[in-house]
Amino acid sequence: MPKTPIELPDAIEFLSILDEHGELDRSLEPSIAEESLLRLHHTMLLARRFDERLLSLQRQGRIGTFPPIAGQEAAHLGAVAMLRPSDWVVPAFREMAADIWRGRPLESIIVYNNGFNEAGRIPDDRNDMPISIPVGSQILHAVGIAWAIRYRGQDDVAMTFFGDGATSQGDFHEALNFAGVFQVPAVFVCQNNQWAISIPRAKQTRSQTLAQKALAYGIAGIQVDGNDLLAVYAAADEAVKRARSGAGATLIECVTYRMAVHTTADDPKRYRTDTEVEEWRRKDPIPRFQAYLTDKGLLTADAIAAEESAVQAEIQAAVDRAEEEMKRLGDPLLMFEHAYAEMPEYLKEQKEEFIRLLAETTEEQQNA
Amino acid sequence: MPKTPIELPDAIEFLSILDEHGELDRSLEPSIAEESLLRLHHTMLLARRFDERLLSLQRQGRIGTFPPIAGQEAAHLGAVAMLRPSDWVVPAFREMAADIWRGRPLESIIVYNNGFNEAGRIPDDRNDMPISIPVGSQILHAVGIAWAIRYRGQDDVAMTFFGDGATSQGDFHEALNFAGVFQVPAVFVCQNNQWAISIPRAKQTRSQTLAQKALAYGIAGIQVDGNDLLAVYAAADEAVKRARSGAGATLIECVTYRMAVHTTADDPKRYRTDTEVEEWRRKDPIPRFQAYLTDKGLLTADAIAAEESAVQAEIQAAVDRAEEEMKRLGDPLLMFEHAYAEMPEYLKEQKEEFIRLLAETTEEQQNA
Amino acid sequence: MPKMTMVQALNLALRQEMERDDSVVVLGEDVGVDGGVFRVSDGLIQQFGETRVVDTPLAESGIVGMSVGMAVYGLKPVCEIQFSGFSYYTLHQIENHAARLRWRSQGRYTVPLVMRAPYGGGVRALEHHSESRETFWSHIPGLKMVIPSGPRNARALLVSAIRDPDPVVFYEPKALYRAFREEVPDEEEAMPLSRSVIAREGRDLTLIAYGAMMRPTLEAAEELRKKHGVEAEVIDLLTLSPMDDTLLVASARKTGRVAVVHEAPRSFGPGAEIVARLVEKAFYHLEVPVARVTGYDVVIPLFSRETHYLPGVPRIVHAARQLLAA
Amino acid sequence: MPKMTMVQALNLALRQEMERDDSVVVLGEDVGVDGGVFRVSDGLIQQFGETRVVDTPLAESGIVGMSVGMAVYGLKPVCEIQFSGFSYYTLHQIENHAARLRWRSQGRYTVPLVMRAPYGGGVRALEHHSESRETFWSHIPGLKMVIPSGPRNARALLVSAIRDPDPVVFYEPKALYRAFREEVPDEEEAMPLSRSVIAREGRDLTLIAYGAMMRPTLEAAEELRKKHGVEAEVIDLLTLSPMDDTLLVASARKTGRVAVVHEAPRSFGPGAEIVARLVEKAFYHLEVPVARVTGYDVVIPLFSRETHYLPGVPRIVHAARQLLAA
Ligand SMILES: Cc1ncc(C[n+]2csc(CCOP(=O)(O)OP(=O)(O)O)c2C)c(N)n1
Ligand SMILES: Cc1ncc(C[n+]2csc(CCOP(=O)(O)OP(=O)(O)O)c2C)c(N)n1
Ligand SMILES: [Mg+2]
Ligand SMILES: [Mg+2]
Secondary structure, three states: OOOEEOOOOOOOEEEOOEOOOOOEOHHHOOOOOHHHHHHHHHHHHHHHHHHHHHHHHHHOOOOOOOOOOOOOHHHHHHHHOOOOOOOEEEOOOOOHHHHHHOOOOHHHHHHHOOOOHHHHOOOOOOOEOOOOOOOOHHHHHHHHHHHHHHHOOOOOOEEEEEEOHHHHOHHHHHHHHHHHHHOOOEEEEEEEOOEEOOEEHHHHOOOOOOHHHHHHOOOEEEEEEOOOHHHHHHHHHHHHHHHHOOOOOEEEEEEOOOOOOOOOOOOHHHOOOHHHHHHHHOOOHHHHHHHHHHHOOOOOHHHHHHHHHHHHHHHHHHHHHHHHHHHHOOOHHHHHOOOOOOOOHHHHHHHHHHHHHHHHHHHHHHHO | OOOEEOOOOOOOEEEOOEOOOOOEOHHHOOOOOHHHHHHHHHHHHHHHHHHHHHHHHHHOOOOOOOOOOOOOHHHHHHHHOOOOOOOEEEOOOOOHHHHHHOOOOHHHHHHHOOOOHHHHOOOOOOOEOOOOOOOOHHHHHHHHHHHHHHHOOOOOOEEEEEEOHHHHOHHHHHHHHHHHHHOOOEEEEEEEOOEEOOEEHHHHOOOOOOHHHHHHOOOEEEEEEOOOHHHHHHHHHHHHHHHHOOOOOEEEEEEOOOOOOOOOOOOHHHOOOHHHHHHHHOOOHHHHHHHHHHHOOOOOHHHHHHHHHHHHHHHHHHHHHHHHHHHHOOOHHHHHOOOOOOOOHHHHHHHHHHHHHHHHHHHHHHHO | OOEEOHHHHHHHHHHHHHHHOOOEEEEEOOOOOOOOOOOOOOOHHHHHOOOOEEEOOOOHHHHHHHHHHHHHHOOEEEEEOOOHHHHHHHHHHHHHHHOOHHHHOOOOOOOOOEEEEEEOOOOOOOOOOOOOOHHHHHOOOOOEEEOOOOHHHHHHHHHHHHHOOOOEEEEEEHHHOOOOOEEOOOOOOOOOOOOOEEEEOOOOEEEEEOHHHHHHHHHHHHHHHHHHOOOEEEEEOOEEEOOOOHHHHHHHHHHOOEEEEEEEEOOOOHHHHHHHHHHHHHHHHOOOOOEEEEEOOOOOOOOOOHHHHOOOHHHHHHHHHHHHHO | OOEEOHHHHHHHHHHHHHHHOOOEEEEEOOOOOOOOOOOOOOOHHHHHOOOOEEEOOOOHHHHHHHHHHHHHHOOEEEEEOOOHHHHHHHHHHHHHHHOOHHHHOOOOOOOOOEEEEEEOOOOOOOOOOOOOOHHHHHOOOOOEEEOOOOHHHHHHHHHHHHHOOOOEEEEEEHHHOOOOOEEOOOOOOOOOOOOOEEEEOOOOEEEEEOHHHHHHHHHHHHHHHHHHOOOEEEEEOOEEEOOOOHHHHHHHHHHOOEEEEEEEEOOOOHHHHHHHHHHHHHHHHOOOOOEEEEEOOOOOOOHHHHHHHOOOHHHHHHHHHHHHHO
16 A cells, blocks of 8 residues: 555644634633632732732842743633632642632742742642642643542542643653553643743744644644633633543643743843734733623723722732741741651751751851 | 634655565655665575574573564664665664664674673764663754754764654653754654563554654654565655755654564563464565565575575674684773773772782682 | 562562552553563552553653652552663652652642662673662652662562652662572561661671672671681661661771772762761771772673672672771 | 953853854753853854754753764764753763763764753752752763852863863852852963862861852851961862862871861762762871761752851851861
8 A cells, every 4th residue: 555644533723712802702602600700800810910019029129039920811720710629730830820719828929939938838728739840840740640530539630731841841741641641630731921931932842833742642632822711711621521531631732922021030132022022912811801701791990990909909918918927937947847757867967966056156156 | 713723734644665465566666776675685684584693692691681673674774775874873772684784793793792892882984873772862862963964064864763662751752852943854763663562552652653743843754664675765765865955854653563572581471462473473574575576586585595594604604703702802991991081080090999909809719 | 488589579568568558559661561571560460450550651750750740649659660770861850859849848748659770780781771870869858768688678678668758769689689589578577767787797897788789798798707707797778868877887986997888889979978977977986997899980881891890709808808907 | 351250251161162163062941042041151142143052942851862962973062951950851861871972882982062050059049949969960970070169260161171072061150150250361261170279278177169169168268267267278179070089188188177068968969979088098187077068968948048058157167166176
């Protein structure tokens, strides 16, 4: 037989429901309870304003380096909106709106960004992982968690987040391949925000879409308008149902944009133009979602204004609580804790050495 | 806009020219010089018989563990047949027929498999890498070499080999992605021999073919009958031309079969049936190629018989040369060589220590 | 008690822990149908099925990264890396996550995984199949590094490693997999981690070793007694990290003469840490410099020259006698 | 001579080596258009173009594995790992290949690559951005591990690392990137690898350090002189592996009192090897146990507590005075 084309089972599609001009495709509109729609709006707004506040706190030297999320609220919030508390979220480090939606207190974010690890602790009533900084590495953890969920006969899912850059990592490949082989209830959400620090999406990989990488693993893949909360919600909802029903994993590429700096240590002027940023600003997920809610009669200009001030009050209260809390923190001895379940002998000796040293050196300083 | 299908640029095809019944698709028959066809046949036969001889040497304890190639001769020999000496071959560890085709003396293979690293040295007139045992890791080296070839303005190519199991490694992913992004003159040849030790192809990945993984990197991909030397040759020739012309890399999946043990430490009875092996034996690349050459009037039963004895003589001579050579080898001091360009001080001290020790301990033994 | 090889003893530990606790899961390349290339997991898939004995695709980082997730969820994954020479693929998952998640989550999440891997020379293997790089793992806070030396302690330590609430790298001396048999009790037996043992009492000098080096070291001690009337104390480290130096220090104080034996390259090897501990805690009792009888700072040669690289009885005896001569 | 920060000095080394030798190529994440997140490669892409200053996809193993191939072909790749905390992804490429290809090919192929990575604490960074794991690389035969301590030696050592025929891991103390300026000659300057230097002469005791720890160590030496009339000799290791112990041993023999300072965790850290070398070669001259002033055996805390983890002037002075008191 000669050259014969191979039929690929899963086709890759692009999903958009509410476009940047507010045009809605009713046939695809997901049914979300009004109360949830409003909570989603509140969380988006809160996350956006809090992000701005963190930026100014950082510029004032009141917190350390952090990665802003502005522009990506819909891409990650829309994905977690239908999850249960018992589902697992395995984040990268740019999913703050999802984190807030899942119940993370704002002040703990401030405290953590002041270099207090204890604020990174996840509340016991939430099955979420702490942020993971080594790009791509956490995707495998989601696969392991999803495997364990199925092993324990639960119908929860593990949803993990990562960026466009992360798709270049070997761990991304190994994770999606394992997910396909073991048919685990995992949802892989790629926030393709067009940039990995200074590397544009086009230089990250030559494949036309990131979604099509699913074809390499025999799992479902879909590309969605990541600034369209409804599209993200619909795609994630489908993927979560697929996972819960035992039909396997899905790769969702959310096409979005990082409107701010990579981190507060970054200067985007070196690698991208303001016009590009401006073009994407027009696709901002928040006004778009507000237009939708307004059309639906769930929101008015006044209501939005009221929300804005409510959100600011919430943020201010959190900043105040954080400053209070930090006064109580800082005991250096904590650095010896949580290394092991039981502190090893030699580490105990080091801790005692440290205590003695602290006493003697402060004494010496006083005498000096 | 609603859900819209994404058009994928590169389709994946399956190529077969000379099927297992000796049926030839003349429209696709590559034009290979008669003299080359005969040399290919000689090399296939030589590699097969030498492989068998190595197996018996190993069973007699006259060499160490090694990975037989029986059944895969066409899959790797067909791929290198059109390469120039200045092209680079970056092997895994199951490409002996290609190695012999490229000029590796048989005796050096015996000596290497007796634990003499010096026999692994590549002749200076060949641009090939030594075998690489860490699965998948060498694929990246081929990308680097291909990048350097282009950087130096050469039109050589780098062809690398790996197995079906290797496609699960992160390094495979990173290598093909880099190759796509940098458009390097690389050819990725996957010998899909259906098994990674005891792991069947189906448990290695859920993707229907390995060739389609090319879609994840925006490079060309093709699946070929790896026991059909003509198909492998044609696919590789196309890929090599693509690479030389600067049109980028190709992933070739050669569908073949490991007819023997994984290595001499392996017992396939634990994981696969004899009937499976028997089925594949009927697809053996050698009789198939011999039928083709006979049809072409290039080979007769007598000629084949003559070849067989010529090959055995060649092998015996190599075994004899190897035993001679090994008598001259074995100086333990060689273990201190080639660590660095210049031996570091502390290593010099260790070497002197070793020399003293060798003298004193042998003395002690004599006194004892 | 039945006499077992180390492979059989490790297999017993896995089987009994799986019977005892359904959160114990075995995964890796060829661990299922094939029973592991060294047969350590032989028969487990027949007894516990594919859901608990998992043949994975060929990807070390994937195996360990997935195990991290399983462990965080509450399982006790025991993953096998086929040879320690391929465990380097997993360093980022171990250093960046397995060893830190307890700390990062302030105790909310723990990673009770075990990463098993055969290590060391002496089996006439191919390149990458004979290395000893236990230093890599021993230097990582939050991680434990364990190396048994015989069938009985291999079984008892693997049991403890599996039950340990923290991640453990468990290097198995492949040279000893079938080298000798020991009586291994059928009934449950565990040995505490981070405890060394005195393998042989002695007063004249101290030999510290672990893993495959315990055999030549004990043989050397025997030869020292027989041929030279010297009584060597031999300590089996068993856990490299967190290292318990109590016995090492006590013995060094008693004998004042110490040699450390390992196959790993000398520089930055485990011997260095042992010397440093003895200097910190037994300096004034040391009569002579602590000797390092180790692999050399080169790639371990292929098998034709391997025995020259590995410390053997003559080298150990020779070093011991120099300690006494000094 | 112009005064430069370490970042500028490293940039000078890269630029001049690229001008001098067209086989030198720079690659890594954000090294091109962005000039590197610390700006070490600032301006290079403008001067040498995209073919010699390569922005790669986000994949550390890919960067180093590709560099191995480039180096085998005959280029001199200088690859950047954005932070040393992410260099673990490359260990298998370095251990299994970069450090062994010369040996494996019996000299036919060499791997003259340089893997640069900022390491260490002191910059109020996020998790994984403050570690010191130089031990991993120092333990690998066939590899070199270099750590500069100031703008001038950073430039001169990077030049040598690039020209070196063997693979070099080059850790840059990010805390010193912009901490101070030094005069750095415009004309070519190289410093031999595997050579330590005496940073300060002294007779009473020896302080051995490297990288970012050189500053507090030198300050401590100054304080010891001023406040306590003690003359400390300070040695800057510069190359950890292959380690040249000549100066260390000579100084230890002279002073008999030695402290080693590093940020890496203590157990199995570089200090252990230094202690072992001194015991091997200067034992009878040591008046007191060699002290290890190091990071503790824990994950380096986030920045609010970082200074308590890192050895500082008070700890070094304190340790020195204990050495003298003993
Ligand atoms: C393994 C690893 N390499 C490098 C870095 C440094 N780094 C942090 S974020 C980042 C870019 C990530 O890009 P992407 O995955 O697209 O996520 P985004 O930052 O755009 O959200 C890099 C290179 C890291 N954190 N981990
Ligand atoms: C990184 C790594 N992991 C594990 C091994 C042990 N091992 C050697 S060959 C092999 C299977 C390889 O399968 P495949 O890639 O299909 O090649 P084949 O052996 O079939 O030619 C394994 C697991 C290895 N050599 N390297
Ligand atoms: Mg991005
Ligand atoms: Mg295979």
